[in-house]
Amino acid sequence: MSAPAIEVRNVTVHYGDVLALDNVSLSLAPGRIYGLIGMNGSGKSTLFKTITGMLRPDHGTVTLAGQQPALARKAGAVGYVPQSEDVDWAFPLSVRDVVMMGRYGHMGIARRPKAADKAAVAEALARVELTDLADRQIGQLSGGQKKRAFVARGIAQGATILLLDEPFAGVDKRSEGTITKLLRELAAEGATVLVSTHDLNALPKLADEAILLMRTVLLQSTPAEVLKPENLARAFGLDVTVGDAE
């Protein structure tokens, strides 16, 4: 097995007095998709923030793509697809503008796009089948298209680690299928994909492995194993079966 793309070791994060992550350790391999599941407040967003560098852990270390996290981020290794509710969809930017932001780390001080940047953006847009909609304002896309636009930003960036925070919330089943197929392709090319999701039914189709989070990692295993009622009950604190969770 190759070196892990994301290595989280004994990470603890507090918000004031509140313990958000408690001694979390994870090792995620390249070329695989990981489903991150847990209740609201289980630390999923905190884990993402720790990986993107928004939050500095109180204890523990994060290694990304075998490097110090700051170096890996500067190299453009980390792509991030935000939750829908965290985005101002009325912001006056086109789809192309948003995808171009993936290239900023590769640009000079004024972030003036060169031919190579424009080509990378065009290629990424084609990859997610948004070429025709590239000049639309970002909020004028459907729920699924919006997600694909942000995935395209990660592709244009050349990210080898892709983090998606609840990408299927408010997205219809067909778009969910399109996005899943796209993520599977990216994983097949070697990307490490970490997806937080509430859609437990779709987990086996989407993910190679699932991670059950409840401030700490309860279980990291195959989706089938994680979805066993007795395991879900540990994370959700009540008797949940696939089909009626959330």
Place this chain on the structure above:
Amino acid sequence: MNPLDFLLEPLSYDFMVRALATSVTAAIVCAVLSCWLVLIGWSLMGDAVSHAVLPGVVLAYVVGAPFALGAVIFGFLAVALIGIVRNTSRIKEDAAIGIVFTTLFALGIVLISVTPSQTDLNHIIFGNLLGVSWADLAQVLILGAITLTILLVKRRDFTLYAFDATHAHAIGLNPKVLGAALLGLLALTAVVALQAVGVVLVVALLIIPGATAYLLTDRFSRMLVIAPVMSALAAITGLYLSYYLDTASGGMIVLVEGCIFALVYLFSPTQGVIGKRLGAMKRQRMLAAQ
């Protein structure tokens, strides 16, 4: 009077030339910054910082330091105090902003009342466009040029910061530095605009142009053109109106800005309350005609 004389007559006075240069510069710099402020949701912060610089400017006057230095120090002090009050008590942010900036503004007024000065420091509060000296104008032009250059060179980073700070983190940028830079530029801009419209009305120049442009386009790059053009036109129009109507120049400029906003609010083709309906009716008629 023929129209050309109408435009040229005021310019035969040096003070009007200086007033025009000062107000147009202030209008442009404020307008460019306002594009980010209205999108980040920092309008109230703009209000707070532009008022809170007052004691800094007065103290700088007292010790003979550049106004910009005092303004930036008190601008950051205001932001820090707002953050402290919000984060360490149950007071919400809008109340924290209200408490901090009015207190600092009051400190400025008290300092003015005890500072003996040649020039009337009260002009800082309400502006004194017609009394701008060549030295004042030079300061406005230099500060304006510095602020505008930084804003335009780093515009893509500021837009990224406004749109998606998490992504900025993820690609190794430091959003805290970008946010602090914007606040510093806000304090500098407040100094630029003090001369034109005074502390009290600076906030109008810091919000209205960006908000107006936002109602006219879906492209940030176009907002950065529309806002300063609109604001410069408002400054020129307001100044001429104040000359011929013999009214307060700073107030007149802001009134014109507000009127342009009102027109755009009503008649913008895509966002206007009336303009949207007119557009829909026109499309229906075209469909019916086919």
